[in-house]
Amino acid sequence: MGIPKWTIKGIVDDFDECGCCGRRGLKRTVALMPLDADGNEDGSVVYYGTSCAATALSWTQGKVADTARAAQAERDQRDDYARRMISIYAPVEFAPVRDKARVYYGRNQSQRDTGVKATEEVAKLLAEARATLADTTIGPARPWRIEDFRRYVVIFNRDGGISLVRRVPEEEAKRQEQAAAAQRRADEIRGSVLVVAALNAEAARDVAYADELTREWNAKAWQAAHA
Ligand SMILES: [Zn+2]
Structure with missing residues (x-):
């Protein structure tokens, strides 16, 4: 061969x-x-x-189809990972070094005090993630900017697990209706409601589970992009 x-x-x-x-x-x-x-x-x-x-x-056609599906699944996974990294770290990109370090080491505990610099790691993660989504080898670039973030309402159950993630509608009346319904649902299950901004629903879960500082910067980034 x-x-x-x-x-x-x-x-x-x-x-x-x-x-x-x-x-x-x-x-x-x-x-x-x-x-x-x-x-x-x-x-x-x-x-x-x-x-x-x-x-x-x-x-054989079967081998082509299987290989193509596997290659596509791998691409989709890389894209999803990139969306998660951007949704978490892009909002802290221009945050004070102290906040950036707290966010980074909070998610990468084992790298604390090892000489790994949070500022450099965040810059590297973001550059890789942006390159992944901007890659047009087999199709158009995927959205990757903070301006491309969408808001998601996240309902937590009483154990702190996520029970539901839904895109927040653009329209104000629908948004309020959804917020009220989410609060009712959270009350029923004795959970809580959170609104986060992210590139997709999967990334929104990551942001919702993140620490308070990450979520604070997430909210600031959304406001700054829509001021
Ligand atoms: Zn042909």
Whole structure:
């Protein structure tokens, strides 16, 4: 077996035309990256239907579909991790060093007093997360700025676990209706309600579970972005 000419980067549903045979109306296509003779990524991604991708790789369609799904799941996981890091740390990026250090070491207890500098780590985490979401290898960039944060109402149960996360509606009347319903629900289960800002609902859970200082900066960042 020679070096394969392609590597599978993911599977997308925003391209419905096979870049190989031109067939249209495909439910999803496989993102293939060309490789040079040494096996390095070389050029830009093409989108093939599963059957043309299978021919190009000399694989079965089943193996193509499985590999593409796994590659996509890995990308989605990286994106989710990036959204969580940005939702936690972007609001403290310009906070006083003392606050930044408290937020960082609060989440990374084992690095306290090891010489790992919180300021540098936060900058590094944010740079990596932004690069992940700005990456357009197989599709458009994903939102990553504080201006892209949305608000989420989080209901905690009485044990401190999250029982529900819902996006806060833009419209004021609907927002108030949701806030009242959330409070009623929290009262019923003897829990509590919190509103946090984040890039998605998964990241909102992280912010909601974070310490008070992280949530304080989260609220400040939301206000500053919507002043
Ligand atoms: Zn095709």
